[in-house]
Each structure stands twice: as C-alpha cells, then as structure tokens.
Amino acid sequence: MLYQTHAQVHLGNIRRNIEAIRTAVGADRKMLIAVKANAYGHGAVEVSRMAQKAGVDWLGVATVPEGMELRQAGIRLPILKLSPLFPEEMEAAFSSDIAIAVCERGNIRAAQDACKALGLRGNVHLKVDTGMGRVGCTPEDAPAIALFIEKNCPNLNVQGVFTHFPVSDEGDPSYTRAQFARFKAVVEAVNEAIGRRVELAHCSNSGAVLAHPEAWLDMVRPGIMIYGHYPDAETPQSIPLQPGMSIATRLSCVKKVSKGTDISYGRTWSAPRDTWVGTIPAGYADGFNRLFSSRGRVLVNGRSCPIIGRVCMDQSMVDLGPDAQDKVGDQVVLMGEQGGLSISCEEWAKVLGTITYEVTCQISPRVSRVYDED
Ligand SMILES: Cc1ncc(COP(=O)(O)O)c(C=O)c1O
Structure with missing residues (x-):
C-alpha cells in the first residue's frame, strides 16, 4: 500500500455519541445530524451510512452537491439542505429528494416552478431568523410566507419551520431563551396561519442539545457533538462524548x-x-x-x-x-x-486560535480516511 498520512475515523465512537444523544432526547423525537462539509471532515458517505443503521432520522447538508453525493451513494434517509438555494439549483435538489430551506417569496416561486416541472411535491422548511443574523425571514413575516406557500404553491409542502442559535453553547442562557420564546411564538403563528400543525419545528444545534432541553421540540440538529466535541468550553458536558x-x-x-x-x-x-x-x-x-x-x-x-x-x-x-x-x-x-x-482536537484548536469545527474540516482530502467500526 502507498503510504499517506491518515485520519483514523472512529465510526464506533461517532455511533456511541449518536446513541447517547438518542438516550437523552428520547425515541419519539427526530434526530437530524449535520453531515455537511464532508461530515465535518470525517467522511459524509461513511458517517451517513452508519447513521442510517444507527437510527438517525435526517441528514443535514450545506450544498446541493453534498446531498446528491449521499443519494448517489445509496443513502435513503431524508436530507435537508440547511441554507437557501439559488433558483437554478432547485431542480437538482428536488430530483434528488432533498428538502430545502426557504425564506423569501422569489425563491419559493422558483421551488414551486421546479417541482411543477418535475411533477412532484417537494418538502420545504421555512427558515426564520430569530437572532442569528445570517439567513431566514423575520419572525413577523413567517406566518404570511407559510400561508403564501399553502395558497400559491400546490407542489410544495411546508414540512418544517426552523431557526438557529448563535450562542446556545455559551454559559449565559438568556439570549438563547429569548430566541426560543420568539421561535415558539412563530411556530404557533405559522400553525394558525395555515390551519394545521407543521410536522417538524426544529432549532437545537449541539449547544442546545446539551444545555437547552426545553428547545428540543420535534427534532434536534446536532453536528459537532456527533464527532465527539463539545461546541464550547462553557457548554455543560451533559452527554458523554468520544472523539471521532x-x-x-x-x-x-x-x-x-x-x-x-x-x-x-x-x-x-x-x-x-x-x-x-x-x-x-x-x-x-x-x-x-x-x-x-x-x-x-x-x-x-x-x-x-x-x-x-x-x-x-x-x-x-x-x-x-x-x-x-x-x-x-x-x-x-x-x-x-x-x-x-x-x-486532542481541542488542543489543536487552542494552539491554532480556532474551534474544533475548523480543525477537522481542514484535514485535507490528501489525508486518507481509514474507518474503524468498534
Ligand atoms: C442550521 C444548522 N443546524 C445545525 C448545525 C449543527 O451545529 P453544531 O455543529 O454546532 O451542532 C449547523 C451547523 O453549523 C447549522 O448551520
């Protein structure tokens, strides 16, 4: 074998981390794991295959090609693209059965047109900005946008409503609590506007899985903790994790x-x-x-x-x-x-002045990944 510097990916540890989260959040709640950025550098296809067997319900990707790669590898789990798409990406996403994030009407029309052309009904999750300041409609606009989809987009199903927390991993819980209160009110207003309960309200990244059980709702969305790392030194280590x-x-x-x-x-x-x-x-x-x-x-x-x-x-x-x-x-x-x-990965992050997320994402493709299961 030709020698390369290699990353040993401990799929067994990643599976145990998933199982520990499952034990904490319960069997009735859905779990989406973030496998974007090649599963934070660990190998999206291999992690997703294992996750499918380990009872994970959803996979989260950042780009349409990431989702397509999983489909081409035979992954059948529902996939959500977590961030907005450009109109020209809609057809590729829906024909690969990828649910998409939406937050404005132009984009929603493009999604409707793509699904109509494909002759299918696509799932969309309404992204609401409750305090991250990145993407998403305002809490005030959310009910009207959901109603717009229901009334004007027969080929779209409002399957989810979601938001994202910027400081759920930090010691002071007050900002996240206020954001969550805002989000809960949005979910109720959306349900009322469309006259039914949206299937999946979700907002909990790793920080919220570890520190805000009140925010787990219908589905949790952990990423970094799957790979064995607490998102911040201040986050309560309420679930045991092993490095991936x-x-x-x-x-x-x-x-x-x-x-x-x-x-x-x-x-x-x-x-x-x-x-x-x-x-x-x-x-x-x-x-x-x-x-x-x-x-x-x-x-x-x-x-x-x-x-x-x-x-x-x-x-x-x-x-x-x-x-x-x-x-x-x-x-x-x-x-x-x-x-x-x-x-540890945490030591790398400290020396490099960054976070564990960036450390594992930056392990380049030249480093061969070797997978162990136990
Ligand atoms: C929308 C969304 N949900 C969930 C996650 C997972 O976050 P974490 O890795 O902090 O658990 C991310 C990651 O950035 C994200 O962008």
Missing part, C-alpha cells in the same frame, strides 16, 4: 544535528544543543496548520516532541531529543493517543 478522529503519520527521515543547525524555511529555529531531528510527511496542505510552526507537538514512541521551525506544505520537523532512538517508519501521532499520552 485521530491522525497519524510516520517518521520519514531521522538525522543527528549539531547545536546551531538551522531547521526549515526562514531559519526560524536553530538547534539549542546537539539533538535528533525527525521529519514527518505532513504539512499545511494536509491541514497540519502552518501556525503549528515551533508551537505544535506530536507523539513519538510515547514521548511528546515539539514541532521545530516552519511547517512546510508537505513536511514538518520534530525535535526528537539528544538521546532519541527513533527510526524511519516509526508511528507519529498528530492527534489522538499513543503510549498513555494524548493530543
């Missing part, structure tokens, strides 16, 4: 260098003593961010070793220490466990 990904590579070169030897581009690191330097075939093109230059660390034969000098596009250097006995081919863990030590 480890990343490992191997030493590709080991050499003894003497004190004063410069390492990598820019000569930003010089050996402070005689030492052994190891090279790994992982760089910023793999998602091993350049901000790790002289700041990150890896695990080699059960020791924590610092990244030295600049991370290159395809390779990085590690100080193995003056007494190292490591050999070319030895395993190097970039994220995960080795010999009782571990480097």
Whole structure:
C-alpha cells in the first residue's frame, strides 16, 4: 500500500455519541445530524451510512452537491439542505429528494416552478431568523410566507419551520431563551396561519442539545457533538462524548544535528544543543496548520516532541531529543493517543486560535480516511 498520512475515523465512537444523544432526547423525537462539509471532515458517505443503521432520522447538508453525493451513494434517509438555494439549483435538489430551506417569496416561486416541472411535491422548511443574523425571514413575516406557500404553491409542502442559535453553547442562557420564546411564538403563528400543525419545528444545534432541553421540540440538529466535541468550553458536558478522529503519520527521515543547525524555511529555529531531528510527511496542505510552526507537538514512541521551525506544505520537523532512538517508519501521532499520552482536537484548536469545527474540516482530502467500526 502507498503510504499517506491518515485520519483514523472512529465510526464506533461517532455511533456511541449518536446513541447517547438518542438516550437523552428520547425515541419519539427526530434526530437530524449535520453531515455537511464532508461530515465535518470525517467522511459524509461513511458517517451517513452508519447513521442510517444507527437510527438517525435526517441528514443535514450545506450544498446541493453534498446531498446528491449521499443519494448517489445509496443513502435513503431524508436530507435537508440547511441554507437557501439559488433558483437554478432547485431542480437538482428536488430530483434528488432533498428538502430545502426557504425564506423569501422569489425563491419559493422558483421551488414551486421546479417541482411543477418535475411533477412532484417537494418538502420545504421555512427558515426564520430569530437572532442569528445570517439567513431566514423575520419572525413577523413567517406566518404570511407559510400561508403564501399553502395558497400559491400546490407542489410544495411546508414540512418544517426552523431557526438557529448563535450562542446556545455559551454559559449565559438568556439570549438563547429569548430566541426560543420568539421561535415558539412563530411556530404557533405559522400553525394558525395555515390551519394545521407543521410536522417538524426544529432549532437545537449541539449547544442546545446539551444545555437547552426545553428547545428540543420535534427534532434536534446536532453536528459537532456527533464527532465527539463539545461546541464550547462553557457548554455543560451533559452527554458523554468520544472523539471521532485521530491522525497519524510516520517518521520519514531521522538525522543527528549539531547545536546551531538551522531547521526549515526562514531559519526560524536553530538547534539549542546537539539533538535528533525527525521529519514527518505532513504539512499545511494536509491541514497540519502552518501556525503549528515551533508551537505544535506530536507523539513519538510515547514521548511528546515539539514541532521545530516552519511547517512546510508537505513536511514538518520534530525535535526528537539528544538521546532519541527513533527510526524511519516509526508511528507519529498528530492527534489522538499513543503510549498513555494524548493530543486532542481541542488542543489543536487552542494552539491554532480556532474551534474544533475548523480543525477537522481542514484535514485535507490528501489525508486518507481509514474507518474503524468498534
Ligand atoms: C442550521 C444548522 N443546524 C445545525 C448545525 C449543527 O451545529 P453544531 O455543529 O454546532 O451542532 C449547523 C451547523 O453549523 C447549522 O448551520
């Protein structure tokens, strides 16, 4: 086999995270898991296949091609595109049986036209902006828009009403509570306007799954927690989670260098003593961010070793220490466990000044995904 730096995707852990959420939210409520952005870097098809077996009810995608990829892979679960579409994307979405988010009349007309042309009835979910400030109609407009669909769009079914929380993961619950109160009133007004109860009212991302049980409604919509991470250090860890990904590579070169030897581009690191330097075939093109230059660390034969000098596009250097006995081919863990030590995705996020979401999304396609089930 040709060697690549690889991400071990722990499908068993992801499944257990899903099961833990199911236990918390109960069997009667639907669960949509966000598999957008290649399942936050973990592999959308593989995660969705497992989720289908694990009793997940819906999948959430960010783009029409993401949804089509799942259909082409034989995934049968309902799929919701979580954000608005351009008119020219409607036909592709509905012919792949993807439910869509809508929030304004022009877009809704385009959806109606596409469904009429296809001779089918498409499902739409009305997106309401209750305080995220991204997409969605105003709470005041929602009932009239829902009624507009009911009256003018015989090929559309208002299947859902939904909103999104920007700070449900933060310690202070007051903003989310106010948003939720607004959303509940919107759902009631929409139901009244169209004279029936909309099948799916939903608003709970991971932060709300963990901290706002009152907001679970008909369906929850977790993303990051599926992959084993709490959305924020302040979020209550009310459901146990296990990490969905480890990343490992191997030493590709080991050499003894003497004190004063410069390492990598820019000569930003010089050996402070005689030492052994190891090279790994992982760089910023793999998602091993350049901000790790002289700041990150890896695990080699059960020791924590610092990244030295600049991370290159395809390779990085590690100080193995003056007494190292490591050999070319030895395993190097970039994220995960080795010999009782571990480097978490949260540690990466902290060093890089970002969030775990971005860390796993940025693991590039060049890093082969290897799936374990148990
Ligand atoms: C509309 C919507 N719902 C749910 C999620 C899942 O959020 P999280 O990963 O924080 O659980 C996202 C992700 O950004 C989203 O955009």
